[in-house]
Amino acid sequence: MWFDRHDPMEKRWPVRGFRLAAPGRGPIGPLWFGAGLCLALVTGRTHAGDSASGVYSEPQALRGEALYVQHCVACHGTHLEGSPAAALTGPAFRARWEDGTHTLDDLYYIVRTLMPNTAPGSLSKAEYADVVAYILRVNGYPVGAADLVPKGAIMKPVVLQPH
Amino acid sequence: MDRSSVVAVLAMLVVSGAVSAQAGPTQQELEDATRSTEWLLPNHDYGGVRFADLKQITPATAPSLRPVCQFQGADLIRSQSNPLVYRGVMYVTTTYSTIALDPVTCRVKWRHDWKAKAKEGNTSVKNRGVALKDGKVIRGTQDGYLIALDAATGAVLWEVQIARPERFEAVGMTPLAFEDLVIVGPNGSEYGVKGWIGAFRLSDGQQVWKFNTIPDDGEPGADTWGGADARLKGGGAIWTTPSLDVAKGLVYVPVGNPAPDFFASLRPGANLFTNTMIVLDARTGALQWHKQGVPHDTHDWDLPVVSPLFTTMIGGAAKNVVTMGGKDGLLRLVDRDTRDQLYEVAVTTRTNVGEAPTEEGTYACPGVLGGMEWSVPALNPRTDVMVAPAVDWCGTFKKDDEPRFIAGQLFMGGSFTYDPIEKSRGWLTAVKASTGEVLWKYHSSRPMLAAVTATAGGVVFTGELTGDFIALDESDGKVLYRFNCGGSITGGVISYAVDGKQYVAVVSGMAAGFWQAQPGSMTLTVFALP
Numbered sequence: 001m002w003f004d005r006h007d008p009m010e011k012r013w014p015v016r017g018f019r020l021a022a023p024g025r026g027p028i029g030p031l032w033f034g035a036g037l038c039l040a041l042v043t044g045r046t047h048a049g050d051s052a053s054g055v056y057s058e059p060q061a062l063r064g065e066a067l068y069v070q071h072c073v074a075c076h077g078t079h080l081e082g083s084p085a086a087a088l089t090g091p092a093f094r095a096r097w098e099d100g101t102h103t104l105d106d107l108y109y110i111v112r113t114l115m116p117n118t119a120p121g122s123l124s125k126a127e128y129a130d131v132v133a134y135i136l137r138v139n140g141y142p143v144g145a146a147d148l149v150p151k152g153a154i155m156k157p158v159v160l161q162p163h
Numbered sequence: 164m165d166r167s168s169v170v171a172v173l174a175m176l177v178v179s180g181a182v183s184a185q186a187g188p189t190q191q192e193l194e195d196a197t198r199s200t201e202w203l204l205p206n207h208d209y210g211g212v213r214f215a216d217l218k219q220i221t222p223a224t225a226p227s228l229r230p231v232c233q234f235q236g237a238d239l240i241r242s243q244s245n246p247l248v249y250r251g252v253m254y255v256t257t258t259y260s261t262i263a264l265d266p267v268t269c270r271v272k273w274r275h276d277w278k279a280k281a282k283e284g285n286t287s288v289k290n291r292g293v294a295l296k297d298g299k300v301i302r303g304t305q306d307g308y309l310i311a312l313d314a315a316t317g318a319v320l321w322e323v324q325i326a327r328p329e330r331f332e333a334v335g336m337t338p339l340a341f342e343d344l345v346i347v348g349p350n351g352s353e354y355g356v357k358g359w360i361g362a363f364r365l366s367d368g369q370q371v372w373k374f375n376t377i378p379d380d381g382e383p384g385a386d387t388w389g390g391a392d393a394r395l396k397g398g399g400a401i402w403t404t405p406s407l408d409v410a411k412g413l414v415y416v417p418v419g420n421p422a423p424d425f426f427a428s429l430r431p432g433a434n435l436f437t438n439t440m441i442v443l444d445a446r447t448g449a450l451q452w453h454k455q456g457v458p459h460d461t462h463d464w465d466l467p468v469v470s471p472l473f474t475t476m477i478g479g480a481a482k483n484v485v486t487m488g489g490k491d492g493l494l495r496l497v498d499r500d501t502r503d504q505l506y507e508v509a510v511t512t513r514t515n516v517g518e519a520p521t522e523e524g525t526y527a528c529p530g531v532l533g534g535m536e537w538s539v540p541a542l543n544p545r546t547d548v549m550v551a552p553a554v555d556w557c558g559t560f561k562k563d564d565e566p567r568f569i570a571g572q573l574f575m576g577g578s579f580t581y582d583p584i585e586k587s588r589g590w591l592t593a594v595k596a597s598t599g600e601v602l603w604k605y606h607s608s609r610p611m612l613a614a615v616t617a618t619a620g621g622v623v624f625t626g627e628l629t630g631d632f633i634a635l636d637e638s639d640g641k642v643l644y645r646f647n648c649g650g651s652i653t654g655g656v657i658s659y660a661v662d663g664k665q666y667v668a669v670v671s672g673m674a675a676g677f678w679q680a681q682p683g684s685m686t687l688t689v690f691a692l693p
Contacts, residue, residue, distance in 0.1 A: 083240070084239075084673055084674070084682065086286045101570060114573060114575065114578055117677045120580060121561065121578055
């Protein structure tokens, strides 16, 4: 029962790239994605109705980069390419995380509970959020105005999607 | 050709050994592998004794060893492959490739590259080697396939998807070939699989039997989980090779840990058949008996070791025994007839072993990496010396504030904080196999993960995470020869003869990131005396 909490059909907000889309339900997520894509193409920018243009800020991603270099680069590589650990960008990352069933909070949970592998939980929650912001930036998610707040309630509704 | 000529040719074939070099090994050859001076099965023979009856390399001559050839697999993923050698051909794997080469010159005869057909479900990517029988080379893939290649050409004979990558199953272990069966199961306990082991027909890969290591409703052991939900992602994966009692047709299977590893309150009970040696009828998969190493595990202490399986004199009587060991750091000897444990020996530091992880953290040894990992002990049956490798790296186990299953990610229910790398180390422990009396210990500066091979020459071969291939004197554990292979040695180290000359082959390369070792590309180095 405990693992049913993450039923992919449960209520979530799909997000395209850096943009928080309007609330939707799992089954119609792709429609929101498609609509967002069209609007982005028309306007050349993100959907005006969104709460933000992105879920993290540029300064936060820069802080995350510094933390990444210090704690993550040895296993995940200079360009997040992986080897010996898992890739954090590229096709492998997209296939694993951007399948419409994973939330931003899932990514944050793995990072904060298991990383760095030699000392899990040794960074602050804010620092883990910074690292996640950096991973998002490298993967081309749009930058927003405000920091990603390290709270599950905020990250859980954000579904990672192809963008 | 007339009928009499056909008969004559067939008769000649029978007289000359009947089968061409690549048509075997036959069942009889595999059963005789104990005496073979090649290397036909993952751990040398069905008992997994890892003893090569070769004695050119001795404590006196070992210092003259030198590398004679190298093969580079160009693979930067975990290099744990155990090579096989049969009729002058070596078969070795990388993560996605299978290579046949000359075991004296390292020149490649053929190479097969597997292109994944399904999305790989778990990131614990590795391959530990092939099985060889009746002209077929059989191996697993990360996307859940079992494939058979023509031993002569590398051509694909059949490929069958036996595991479900969408359920995070992958096939990394070395399969075991027996009669017309290939026995194999998927790894992935940390990804919340529901484990099983099965037998697949050698001729076409079709399933013959399957045994659930995590029981379904109504199956033996189902009542040891506190409910059906816990079993659905209960772990119990298979990641090392079984041993086999040929006389009785019984396969001894090592089963992995329960999941989530550290959040054990979700699975109240003994959690059968995790961390258990299960004994099955090799032809039907019917359970005969079992012995659990760590019931209701809270530390990820799998039971990967179920060999050597052998017969020895204890107290003046011949006893049929099997070695059982795991990441809990205990080397046990079990009587296969009475099923009693005869002894247990700690081969690494053991501290606070009974303390379950808390959210604040509990310190314990062994750490999450064991103990004994995928490389099994080697036994010299003539001297009664058994040599076991082990990891010694303690740390703090923590339980998460919430257990969460995230598809394709580790399902640990907690975390482990390693002691500083300087405090990590490894051991080889030599014991008197019949009694467990410790004879000597070799200390390594890093955890010991490489295969160990014993030989009639009284020399033991293995390797270190530092990249050093080492030859030790079996009588006292002193290092006789050392050579740095350039990448971590975490896999196969075997010894064999070609045209009467003894060789040692060593696979080096990459270790998983958490070992914090020198990275390297998969390389096979062959050593011999001048």
